Amino acid sequence: MKNQLDPGKLLQAYNNIMEHGTDTDLGKIYDGVEAFSGYDGYNVYLRGNGVELKVGFHNTYHLEYDQEHLRDRFLKKVASLAK
Template identity: 80%
Template sequence: MKNELDPTKILHAYETIIEHGTPTEHGKIYEGVEAFSDYDGYSIYLRGNGVELKVGFHNTYHLEYDQEHLKETFLKKVAMLAK
């Protein structure tokens, strides 16, 4: 996968969700996107609408999704949250 995501924007979206979201079992949810981190804080996760994005050490990331249109919708929402 080519590097199509900006880690800085992902982190901004994560911070927005944590700041404005409501608590869930794993983290917080805002505008339909849930944000949480692993126990040591090295990896953060954003998920919603059948898509999960994991951002790890050195800004590596992995996107899991079943359908391309779900991925595109999710990434648009993440971009909106990053503003």
């Protein structure tokens, strides 16, 4: 990606979803974005609309998507949830 993502902002979005979201099988969902953590709690995940974002240790992340416009829309949504 041209611009790197800020893991701190990603974690803010995760916390916002966990605080305000509704329960799902894996975690919580809020405003179309589902948040959950791995079995060990070391990784957190955000997903929605065909995009999955894994946030791990040492400011690492991995973004999976099929189409760039879906990625862009998802990242805008995540950014709005981080505020």
